[in-house]
Amino acid sequence: MSPSASQSAEAVEQQPIRLPRTSESDKLKRIRHTASHVMAMAVQRLFPETQVTIGPWTEYGFYYDFDRPEPFTEKDLKAIKKEMVKIIKQKLPVIREVVTREEAEKRITEIKEPYKLEILGDIKQDPITLYHLGDRWWDLCAGPHVETTGDLHPKAFDLESIAGAYWRGDANNPQLQRIYGTAWETPEQLKEYKRRKEEALKRDHRKVGKELGLFVFSDAVGPGLPMWTPKGTILRSTLENFLKDEQQKRGYFGVVTPHIARVDLFKTSGHWQNYKEDMFPLMADDEEALHAEQGFILKPMNCPFHVQIYKSELRSYRDLPLRLAEFGTVYRYEQSGELGGLTRVRGFTQDDSHLFVTPDQLETEFLNVVDLILSVFESLRLRQFKARLSTRDRSSDKYIGSDEAWDKAEDAIRHAMNAKGMSYFEAPGEAAFYGPKLDFIFQDALEREWQLGTVQVDYNLPERFELEYVAEDGSRQRPVMIHRAPFGSLERLIGILIEEYSGDFPLWLAPEQVRLLPVSDEFLPFAKDVAAKMLQSGIRAAADTSGERLGKLIRNGEKAKIPVMAIVGAKEQEANSLSIRTRASGELGSMPVDEAIEKLTGAIESRGDF
């Protein structure tokens, strides 16, 4: 490479190509919107029997839903793309036309596209706007668009995938075929977008988890049932111990409850009525019991168990808040098509806790929980998340409890959030069936959103289980429950952590923290001695016994993403020192063994870097 070439490469690196989201760029909004129309037009040119439905922009592209008896194939996609290029090169004008509702109805009837009639019915404003591409194709659309199809760059768009999607997002409706595409201002942006997508794929926890040997799935065990290897188990228990310590400081008590219970327990809680189909099947002695829905089920939730512990004694207001915590493993029969990696599984462990509080204590205790959750995220260096207040959908009948209790609970959360000055958004219809909740939403490498932490306010289960405490005046009062889980589930949290760190765990979490590399087998005994000494000090260290050359040992250590490697040879053995090499900073020079141990334990203790 010539000097000038390397300079320009650096220049490119210094000024990365920006990839705006659609919602932050009016120009891309027009481009992507028009691109979806161009795609629809191309599809109807090639496959005239196809009906078009809706085709909005997405944050990085667009899609369009089609109704066609035959499924689209990869080959079709190529043909459609080619046709789109033709339409772009024809520079067809994009013309806005305003018509009356009656006129729109007439035109739709003429072209026999019943889906459009339904869409028209949904449009609340009058008059109706249509957009024409040239004089042969039009669609109902509010716009905006670019001025002609020639404003799209023929090399700055691509068609990405085909998927099924229900009409109007309702599984009871017919399924349409959705084609996803992406479109940009320039070919360079498209290229960069594809490059970043490939990079993101490299962080995928399913890939990294396999490479690092953290967890496994086996067809012999079943789908959605991960098993944790020794390395993965270190991650899990380190996270568990971390949270247990935090909880102990905050007045939580650990409890342990069984994995199965009588189905009646969940009938009382209301879970059975709401989620029967999503639970593993009932275990019963005989057909008759099965028919009568009597028997045992694998627990999908821990709360009813904790409620039983609460109920086992007469509680005084002096005992409240009572905080019962458990890493409880629950089983849910998730739909087969929904399973994926660690983010959606059928058996998982919640860092669950149930807080029983007096109504007066609710807001303070809620804020304490939010504090705990935020401090946990901070320790894990998780900074990209959104807080979502999930409230009930007033028109739905899936919720239990009185309107009054719901309003109280929702207001309590809003009030607490405002008191804390925390920003959040509201999501009507996302509440649990027994109460509203504050959820913490994270993104995976592919920008899919997942709920991790959650805090839920519940006036209903105390009612259904008739919970009581004795108040100051001797009267029996009903406590309020808070359900909360900072991690949500260990499985999902670890999935997200793997992607967040790209497998480069901070020292305190790394399954293998230090690897000792002997320059030759001659120094293996010394390496083993140092490793043993480190283990004694609580450092997860191991000597590499493979007998390979140093270069290979380093390569293997780097591939395994070991945060600290310590090389030992004649010099080190002589001086009782280590030549340190960290994954983050490379060679650090030599250091006495005792000093290294002291620094390592300090960094691990403070969850900091070495």
Add this chain to the structure above:
RNA sequence: GCCGAUGUAGCUCAGUGGUAGAGCACUCGAUUCGUAAUCGAGCGGUCACGAGUUCAAAUCUCGUCAUCGGCUCCA
């Protein structure tokens, strides 16, 4: 659950109807080595599973299971 794609050695992947392949990993041997791959040999497969078509199936057809991308769902 629905639509579509995929499934070959522990891993990553070639192999379009005619005797199952490569690299890495693993085992053994040689080498004793100073900051990202030493050399050589060996081991390893019911081509996901089950039917079918065919003289012949990893390859074609159907079914099942699993994985992946979406949709729906998510206490």
